[in-house]
Amino acid sequence: MVSSSSSATALAPLGPQVTEKLTRDNYVLWKAQVLPPITGAQLLGILEGSIKDPPEILEIIKDDKSKETVSNPAYSTWLAQDQQILAFLFNSVTKDALGQVATLASSAEVWVALENMFFAQSRARVTHLRMQLSTLKKGNMTTSVYFNKMKAIADELAGAGKKVEDDEMISFILTGLDSEYNPIVTSVMGCTDQISLSELYTQVMAYESRLEMLHDNSGPQYQSSANAASRG
Known part of the structure; x- marks a missing residue:
């Protein structure tokens, strides 16, 4: 039997916002600033998508063998943690970058989208700068x-x-x-x-x-x- 009552897990603070907001040229540095507080709060699995959202509704069997649907407290906890990460990410990017991901609903979706948009640009920029430095x-x-x-x-x-x-x-x-x-x-x-x-x-x-x-x-x-x- 699954109990329908459960206390929500307290959210660990993610700390202050990053000093370098994400632009097309600083993805590597931005990522290095964002990951430690999320990892320290034990939320990396949610960010990277390895911890999926649990079912929002559970079906329980009562003592009289009848079935009942209830809200899943694990989903409420997961959602609160995911939205905490999402707010942290949104506050760590520039307005232009935010406009590209503002409609995404989960932190994992935003994380993948930002990597796809900025990693290649950042790597190309680094290569160009090193060529400038050497020539x-x-x-x-x-x-x-x-x-x-x-x-x-x-x-x-x-x-x-x-x-x-x-x-x-x-x-x-x-x-x-x-x-x-x-x-x-x-x-x-x-x-x-x-x-x-x-x-x-x-x-x-x-x-x-x-x-x-x-x-x-x-x-x-x-x-x-x-x-x-x-x-x-």
Whole structure:
């Protein structure tokens, strides 16, 4: 016999909302923020669909062998938990993303829909950003502008959940330097101690200043030598 009376399970709080709302570029980071509170509340099975919704109505057999239909308390508990997750997801996405899933009724449906919409976009974005990072050249940019551009790309990658470690970032920066910076590249590559990004920035800035000074000084000297040779 199934009892028709049961107290609802208290809902575990999911904690504060995520700091990075879901966009087309940060799905990986967003997912990394969303999963821990849901897992911690022991609701992951509902989110991923492995815990299906139980029957809403139960048929019980009474002592006199007659049958009676009653509401299933397990369904009420499941529904409350599912809607708690659903509200958490809705509050963690941007307005544009919400518009794509607002009509879906369960957290599992929303989870699958968001993955289908944003995972491929996020992966493509990460690939594009890493290509930018590996191909960007300093060229005529100042050291400050060059480093800021590289850092902006790295920040976007971090926002997509793919942080670039300092040693890899240094390799990208060195690769983008022109041949006139070979002494710096050789020095850093030959150094046995790990150099920080700030130290590399300082070295490149100092070297750039030295190059500019030599360039400014060589102009008049070269011109005087050329004039003397002409007069001779």
